[in-house]
Amino acid sequence: GQNIDQPTEMTATEGAIVQINCTYQTSGFNGLFWYQQHAGEAPTFLSYNVLDGLEEKGRFSSFLSRSKGYSYLLLKELQMKDSASYLCAAMDSNYQLIWGAGTKLIIKP
Amino acid sequence: GAVVSQHPSWVICKSGTSVKIECRSLDFQATTMFWYRQFPKQSLMLMATSNEGSKATYEQGVEKDKFLINHASLTLSTLTVTSAHPEDSSFYICSASLAGEVDEQYFGPGTRLTVT
Numbered sequence: 223g224q225n226i227d228q229p230t231e232m233t234a235t236e237g238a239i240v241q242i243n244c245t246y247q248t249s250g251f252n253g254l255f256w257y258q259q260h261a262g263e264a265p266t267f268l269s270y271n272v273l274d275g276l277e278e279k280g281r282f283s284s285f286l287s288r289s290k291g292y293s294y295l296l297l298k299e300l301q302m303k304d305s306a307s308y309l310c311a312a313m314d315s316n317y318q319l320i321w322g323a324g325t326k327l328i329i330k331p
Numbered sequence: 332g333a334v335v336s337q338h339p340s341w342v343i344c345k346s347g348t349s350v351k352i353e354c355r356s357l358d359f360q361a362t363t364m365f366w367y368r369q370f371p372k373q374s375l376m377l378m379a380t381s382n383e384g385s386k387a388t389y390e391q392g393v394e395k396d397k398f399l400i401n402h403a404s405l406t407l408s409t410l411t412v413t414s415a416h417p418e419d420s421s422f423y424i425c426s427a428s429l430a431g432e433v434d435e436q437y438f439g440p441g442t443r444l445t446v447t
Contacts, residue, residue, distance in 0.1 A: 264441040
């Protein structure tokens with residue numbers, strides 16, 4: 223079956239760094255996405271990885287290892303506004319997104 | 332950037348009535364639109380994939396006669412929840428893909444439906 227695993231909740235301190243992990247099992251693979259979702263709002267796109275390695279975009283970076291079925295989202299210099307749920311989604315061979323349940327990130331001052 | 336709008340943003344309806352939700356791509360043509368529903372603290376669940384000019388493809392367990400999807404143009408898809416029940420109360424989100432591009436879906440802001 224197809225499955226996405228990510229932690230349910232994480233807590234971090236303002237100004238610190240946090241890494242949110244995601245493991246996936248899909249029928250075929252066409253990329254790994256990270257989305258940010260604030261409560262009551264739709265997800266917003268953060269990153270897309272299809273090749274192994276690290277993609278850096280400002281304070282956010284995303285890493286992919288296809289052989290391990292593993293990705294992480296790295297958030298640096300955390301700000302209070304980063305408090306949100308972070309959704310990991312893998313695209314399967316039918317170009318369909320398989321979603322994780324999301325990781326709720328709580329930022330403390 | 333690509334913008335997707337949804338209307339209404341929230342709606343309250345009585346049990347047994349029907350509700351239509353619109354999804355529009357404002358500045359691009361979307362050959363494919365997706366409809367999701369999300370319950371509190373749960374993952375997005377894909378309901379159906381809608382291609383312009385053809386019938387929607389529904390996911391297993393989603394009743395196509397209850398959730399009517401119409402994708403009549405390259406910029407508009409509609410989801411109609413027919414004979415709504417309280418258990419249909421949810422956050423409904425649409426997304427759209429640019430023609431020929433699979434590496435990103437652009438999400439609408441979502442519609443919160445409450446059925447009383």
